[in-house]
Amino acid sequence: xxxxxxxxxxxxxxxxxxxxxxxxxxxxxxxxxxxxxxxxxxxxxxxxxxxxxxxxxxxxxxxxxxxxxxxxxxxxxxxxxxxxxxxxxxxxxxxxxxxxxxxxxxxxxxxxxxxxxxxxxxxxxxxxxxxxxxxxxxxxxxxxxxxxxxxxxxxxxxxxxxxxxxxxxxxxxxxxxxxxxxxxxxxxxxxxxxxx
Numbered sequence: 001x002x003x004x005x006x007x008x009x010x011x012x013x014x015x016x017x018x019x020x021x022x023x024x025x026x027x028x029x030x031x032x033x034x035x036x037x038x039x040x041x042x043x044x045x046x047x048x049x050x051x052x053x054x055x056x057x058x059x060x061x062x063x064x065x066x067x068x069x070x071x072x073x074x075x076x077x078x079x080x081x082x083x084x085x086x087x088x089x090x091x092x093x094x095x096x097x098x099x100x101x102x103x104x105x106x107x108x109x110x111x112x113x114x115x116x117x118x119x120x121x122x123x124x125x126x127x128x129x130x131x132x133x134x135x136x137x138x139x140x141x142x143x144x145x146x147x148x149x150x151x152x153x154x155x156x157x158x159x160x161x162x163x164x165x166x167x168x169x170x171x172x173x174x175x176x177x178x179x180x181x182x183x184x185x186x187x188x189x190x191x192x193x194x195x196x
Contacts, residue, residue: 007031022046047129051099052087054135054184063167066106067158084178095132107159108147111136
């Protein structure tokens, strides 16, 4: 069997945009399973690695989520103030250090511990971003700041505390439709007995 890397050769790359992040157009020669070479054109959005975290308070059986504006969702005509787990780019930090920083900035919760769960590509057909998923136990004493995001980045983040079962129902009703949030809430429901 042919090794996967030997089946693909990049024949050309063109940068289409290099603003907030880079968008490239690629020509590639791809050898299919029958051994025929296909010339393919693909566009790839180069996103740096990121991390997200589920903050769970076992005493109150609730999760700490955030609501913020998402332009791409707005452009699709869906409710643009999305309910999500705290998340952010690594900015050259280790994933755990980055998610500790993001949790504090967005929610005001200082993490005592963060448990790494797994990493995943959230949209591998066109985006290079790798997301590192974490979970952490919190309680009211861990909220040491207001949160809401960074003023210099013009973040306008609302902090929400929602019972876990209610958050699960919000997936079914379509109020929560962010994939990283759905994945972490489903993980929490499956692992609820081991979270305290």
